[in-house]
Amino acid sequence: MVMLSPNTPAADQDAQQGGGGPAGGEALAGLPDFTTDSYKDAYSRINAIVLEGEQEAHDNYIALGTLISDQAEELARLARMELKHKKGFTACANNLGVTADMAFAREFFAPLHNNFQQALAEGKVTTCLLIQAILIEAFAISAYHIYIPVADPFARKITEGVVKDEYTHLNYGQEWLKANLETVREELMQANRDNLPLVRRMLEQVAADAAVLHMEQEDLMADFLSCYQETLMEIGLSSREIARMAASALTA
Numbered sequence: 210m211v212m213l214s215p216n217t218p219a220a221d222q223d224a225q226q227g228g229g230g231p232a233g234g235e236a237l238a239g240l241p242d243f244t245t246d247s248y249k250d251a252y253s254r255i256n257a258i259v260l261e262g263e264q265e266a267h268d269n270y271i272a273l274g275t276l277i278s279d280q281a282e283e284l285a286r287l288a289r290m291e292l293k294h295k296k297g298f299t300a301c302a303n304n305l306g307v308t309a310d311m312a313f314a315r316e317f318f319a320p321l322h323n324n325f326q327q328a329l330a331e332g333k334v335t336t337c338l339l340i341q342a343i344l345i346e347a348f349a350i351s352a353y354h355i356y357i358p359v360a361d362p363f364a365r366k367i368t369e370g371v372v373k374d375e376y377t378h379l380n381y382g383q384e385w386l387k388a389n390l391e392t393v394r395e396e397l398m399q400a401n402r403d404n405l406p407l408v409r410r411m412l413e414q415v416a417a418d419a420a421v422l423h424m425e426q427e428d429l430m431a432d433f434l435s436c437y438q439e440t441l442m443e444i445g446l447s448s449r450e451i452a453r454m455a456a457s458a459l460t461a
C-alpha cells in the first residue's frame with residue numbers, strides 16, 4: 210500500500226533533519242540546495258504548475274457546482290480551499306525568491322483544461338469529476354507526497370497541510386462516482402481513455418525539473434498510479450476493469 214500520508218516515517222525522519230534548518234546554501238542531508246540558480250529555475254516551473262493546478266481546481270469545482278446544483282455550496286467550499294492552497298504555494302515561491310513561470314504552466318495544463326471545458330459544455334458530470342476530483346487530485350497528492358521529504362522547511366509545512374485537503378477532494382469525487390456507478394461506468398471508461406494518457410505525459414514533462422528538486426519520476430508515477438488505482442477500487446470497479454483503465458496510459 211503506497212497511499213502515503215504526510216506523516217510517513219520517511220517524512221518524519223526528514224522533518225527532524227530539516228525542521229528549522231539553515232536557510233543558507235548549506236545543504237541539509239539528502240536535501241537539495243534551495244539557493245542555487247538551477248534549483249530556482251526548476252522551481253519557477255514546478256511552482257507555476259502547482260499554482261495553475263490550484264487555480265484550475267478552484268475554477269473546476271465552481272464549474273461543477275453548475276452541473277450538480279444541489280451540491281453547489283459544498284463544491285464552493287472545496288473551491289475556496291484550492292485558493293487557500295494557491296496562496297500558500299505563492300508564499301513558498303516568495304520565500305525562495307522565485308517568480309513562477311505561469312505561461313509555461315498554462316500550456317502544461319492546456320490539454321486537460323480543454324477536455325474539462327468540453328465535458329463541462331456537454332454537461333458530462335462524470336468526465337468532469339474524473340478529470341478534476343480523481344486525476345488532478347491524485348496527481349497533486351502524489352506530487353506533494355514526493356515533494357514533502359525534499360522540500361525546504363517553509364514549503365514542507367504548507368504542503369503537509371495542503372495534501373490533507375486534497376484527500377477530502379479526492380474523496381468527494383470518489384463517493385459521488387461510487388453512488389452513481391451503474392449509470393456512469395461507460396462514461397468513466399471513456400473519460401479515463403481520453404485523459405489518463407494526458408496525465409502520463411504531464412508526469413513525463415515534469416520529470417527533468419522534478420529531478421532537480423530531488424523528486425524522482427518513478428516515485429511520482431508509482432505514487433500516482435497507486436492513488437488512482439485505490440480510488441477506482443473504492444468506487445467499486447473490478448480489478449480487471451482497473452487494469453484495463455491503467456493500460457490506457459500505455460497505449461495512447
Ligand SMILES: [Fe+2]
Pocket residue numbers: 263266290291294349371375
Ligand atoms: Fe489544492
Ligand SMILES: [Fe+2]
Pocket residue numbers: 266291346374375378
Ligand atoms: Fe484539491
